Amino acid sequence: MFHLNKDRAAGIVLGTSFLITMALALFILAFLLAESLPVLREEGLSFITGQVWYVAGDIYGALPMIYGTLAVTLLALIIALPLGIGSAVITSEILTGRTRHIVKSLMEMLAAIPGVVYGLIGIALLTTSVRDLFGLMDGNTIFTAGLLLGIMILPTIMTLSDDAMRSLPGELRAQGRVLGLSHGQTIRRVVLPGSIKGITGAVLLGVSRAMGETISVMLVIGSLDRLPTPIYNVFTSGQSITSKLGREGAEGLGLGLQWSALAGLGLMLFISVMALTFTGNIIRGGVRPKKSKNHEVTG
Amino acid sequence: MSELFRLTKTSLYFGNTPVIHEANLTIKNGGITCIIGPSGAGKSTLLRSLNRMNDLIADFHHKGTIMYNNRDIYDKGLRLEGLRREVGLVFQKPCLFPGSIHDNVIFGIRHIREKKKEGFKVIAERTLKAVGLWDEVHNRLDSPAIGLSEGQAQRLAIARALAVGPKTLLLDEPTSSLDHRSARAIETLVKELGRTMTIVIVTHKLEQAKALADDVVFICEGKICEAGEAANIFSHPENIETRCYIEGSPPLDPTLPYPE
Amino acid sequence: MRVRVKDICFFSLCLMAAATAISLLFIIIGYILWHGAPAINFAFLTEGSRDFGAAGGVFYQTTGTVLLMFTAGLIALPIALGTVLFSHVYLGPSYKKTTDLFIYALNGVPTIIFGLLGYIIIGEGLHLGVSWVTGSIILAVMILPSMAVSIDEALSAMPHKYRDAALVLGLGRWHLIRTLLLPRSLPGVLTGLFLGLARAAGETAAIMFTATAFSGVGLPRGISEPVATLQTHILVLAGEATNPRALTNAWGAALILVTLVLALSLTAMFIRRQVRMEAEI
Incomplete structure (x- = not known):
């Protein structure tokens, strides 16, 4: 008689879902690679170094987009890093119990607001303010996008830095105070250096979020496939990889070399974001900090 | 009497550290076998290996063979759940599940069809009576088990193990976290159970071993120093370490001459 | 000094x-x-949109967002739960790190990539087109990792002794799952579900090519029809920044969306906090 052990049956069902989950990330990578091969073969290195993206002429140079992504990410970091770590010092070292919990929850709410709503706020509030403040013709600039992204990744950097500082044992702080350091000195010389790994990890995860964000950037960056002159002039319209994918995705879906070029952009984005995510998680100390090691069943 | 467990050149490792080194041992069917020895000697590890509970520890592995009823317990065809149902184990500290006393007693049998036919209530009553807990809890079977005292909880844990219907019960220092009175109650219970089933109990209390044991296994530093009938070992220990341990003197420096 | x-x-x-x-x-x-x-009133909530969204309400967009979100949750939840249970019960501890790495990798994939590939693979490859089902599958893949992480957290927080105490009674893997792990993972499942739903409701880039159509909005008649959503509605209206009426409607839609997403997130945070407090006892 055919008899399937319940344990084995459950194993097959659960194992299938497990394999699906595991296969997805690999599948995405493989697919992006395969789809971007034509453009890499056609353009070679000039896919990365080329400054012209001209669909009608089948010329695809992604440098303006690469520049745009790096620029908005850097700007976002310049804004979010001091704010995030400063606030984390307050929540982790000053606030306690209920107030701390409330402040952290508020930051999580900030993280939960959809990107498209941030984009709308960017259009209505940021572009006009940036335009008037800096006397520009057009407020849709790389700077505006960076500013908006900075606000969006602030909660990530803040909550993860807070976790990193909180995971430091209390004795270390006591030790600092015993040696005659003031509260502020203890934080600067003991707590911050002690949690530098966790904070670095937090920053990398924040950066990877900024790189991958699409809608809000797309709405305020101006969507111009051109390197600014001079190169550091972020008060001009630009284009990031994600905004390019968002703008041109619909027309280029699955069609010829243009699609391959878009897939190539996706591949670059995917690889950079993966590298940041992995490094961030590994620096943070294993994939998850503060978890016990032995929670599996082998018997 | 027939043998129940036979260990041949059994070594138990956590990572690269051997906790038990090349142990040869037989444990006979029926009666109470006490495993004694100084703390850290590997008593609990040895006990837990008898129904493969060490397998749950990440870096555990073993060498040599462990036979149960003339069958290798690491045999591929052997069902691990079946082994654990036949060879029950009670931990040092009772771990009760969230839920009522009744839920806890039948936790291990809820899914077994034959047991369901017999009736969970009947089984619960029988096992709770067997551990002497029935009179104390029969009118609050549905209240949370968390409210029980440590001693009651340990007896409930034994009842839970008995409900599965094991032929052998392994006990890992079951009284070490209990007060004197509760400990005595457990000892009486173990003595009683030893009449009908095989008991292997780890203890660091010499009085307990003397009171309970039919057989004694003495372990020190991962080796089986001596094993045999309790009466013999307690009166004529052959091994120096055993003798020192039993007489309560500190371990001898082997470089010194044997004191007469 | x-x-x-x-x-x-x-x-x-x-x-x-x-x-x-x-x-x-x-x-x-x-x-x-x-x-x-100012945009919110009874008609705005209950009527369809007119004049390409510049007039009328957002009833169908709201329904569409909710439909997509729930379908995605329905697809993702069993897979996330299965993944975590498998890695806890069937796999050795040495696989844990690798498993986590893959889940975090999937979690890090930029959503626009889901949008592009999803259309090519599911929309064209499986001939499901721009539709409710395509969008739901893509969103399901997107929220799968955060659900898995929540469930994993709940199970990892369970003290070891419970598992040992169950296994020592001779419980098999399936019964271990049914009697101990499933009840224990419930708070994690709920947290993960609400977090996932919130993410799905707020996501635009992954569905703008794959699930939504702007004009001709109504309720989808089947899973192979496109749906209107609040997210894409806001996106399109945001492009008409010069038309004040369109912008007002965009803000109205944004308010509804934010309310929905924050309600879901707060619920998730509330459940998670209850679990943490329990774990500390």
């Missing part, structure tokens, strides 16, 4: 940072309320 001055400066700077961060939230919420509230 110099130490004191330094400390005061340091703490003032940190305090300013925290104050800025918190006020950002209030400014953003306040701004959405201020602009969105």
